[in-house]
Amino acid sequence: MNCVEVRARLHPYVDGELTVSEAAEIDGHCVECRPCADLVSAEREFRRLLRRQPREAAAPELRGRIVRRIRREAIVSKRRRWLPVPVVAVAAAIVAAVLWPARTPPPLIVDLVDKHLAYAQIERPAEVVSSDSRELTEWFQSRAGLRVTVPDYSRSGIQLIGGRLAEAREHQAAYLLYEKGRTLLSVFMVPASATDVPLPGRRVAYRGHDYVGYERKGVRTVSWTDGKAVYGLVSMLDYNALLECADRLRDERARQTRL
Numbered sequence: 528m529n530c531v532e533v534r535a536r537l538h539p540y541v542d543g544e545l546t547v548s549e550a551a552e553i554d555g556h557c558v559e560c561r562p563c564a565d566l567v568s569a570e571r572e573f574r575r576l577l578r579r580q581p582r583e584a585a586a587p588e589l590r591g592r593i594v595r596r597i598r599r600e601a602i603v604s605k606r607r608r609w610l611p612v613p614v615v616a617v618a619a620a621i622v623a624a625v626l627w628p629a630r631t632p633p634p635l636i637v638d639l640v641d642k643h644l645a646y647a648q649i650e651r652p653a654e655v656v657s658s659d660s661r662e663l664t665e666w667f668q669s670r671a672g673l674r675v676t677v678p679d680y681s682r683s684g685i686q687l688i689g690g691r692l693a694e695a696r697e698h699q700a701a702y703l704l705y706e707k708g709r710t711l712l713s714v715f716m717v718p719a720s721a722t723d724v725p726l727p728g729r730r731v732a733y734r735g736h737d738y739v740g741y742e743r744k745g746v747r748t749v750s751w752t753d754g755k756a757v758y759g760l761v762s763m764l765d766y767n768a769l770l771e772c773a774d775r776l777r778d779e780r781a782r783q784t785r786l
């Protein structure tokens with residue numbers, strides 16, 4: 528078995544779903560191949576972390592602290608604007624951040640938050656490491672037949688790290704990883720069939736589009752759907768930044784669809 532074949536079976540392998548002989552072939556390959564062995568241990572570590580994520584929602588006092596912190600950050604962010612956006616849009620986003628922390632997120636979003644937190648703790652969260660949007664687009668296409676839009680946020684100081692395939696509610700999802708400084712930004716694209724749409728919760732309009740935001744375990748999420756896919760951004764970045772990233776992904780996606 529070569530590296531490509533091993534990596535195509537990575538998830539069923541660590542989940543113990545392969546036949547004994549297939550698993551033995553991968554064991555053998557990993558003895559010789561350090562990169563594949565590293566992938567296997569990263570994937571195992573990831574599953575271990577996922578199991579460790581607490582299932583319970585934040586306690587009320589913690590929730591209160593988070594809400595107060597968001598309000599403070601919303602005020603601070605007016606001063607240090609992260610991206611040059613029109614004043615009206617910034618004002619709208621700040622209102623969103625104050626009113627938002629929506630109710631309990633739907634299971635899909637809970638799942639994405641857990642994945643984000645787990646990936647934020649592992650050494651090599653990306654399955655394919657690249658800062659080149661085109662290369663990643665091609666990787667998703669050849670690896671899984673997915674047509675994925677990979678936005679470039681580098682002018683805003685948010686660097687593309689890479690991508691991976693992820694499972695969300697038993698659906699195959701595309702997962703893009705970015706970082707701003709040491710803060711991870713996760714961008715998930717999941718088939719719309721993985722959840723009930725529209726997503727429940729209060730909607731907020733940003734530049735003419737609707738989004739739903741949830742706050743969970745200290746991270747923020749911004750989500751929307753275009754009917755075919757659900758998009759979810761997860762990060763400790765503030766809502767202004769997330770909405771701006773969401774808006775750009777949406778623009779880019781619309782542009783690609785027109786081509």
Ligand SMILES: [Zn+2]
Nearest residue numbers: 529530560563
């Ligand atoms: Zn290998």
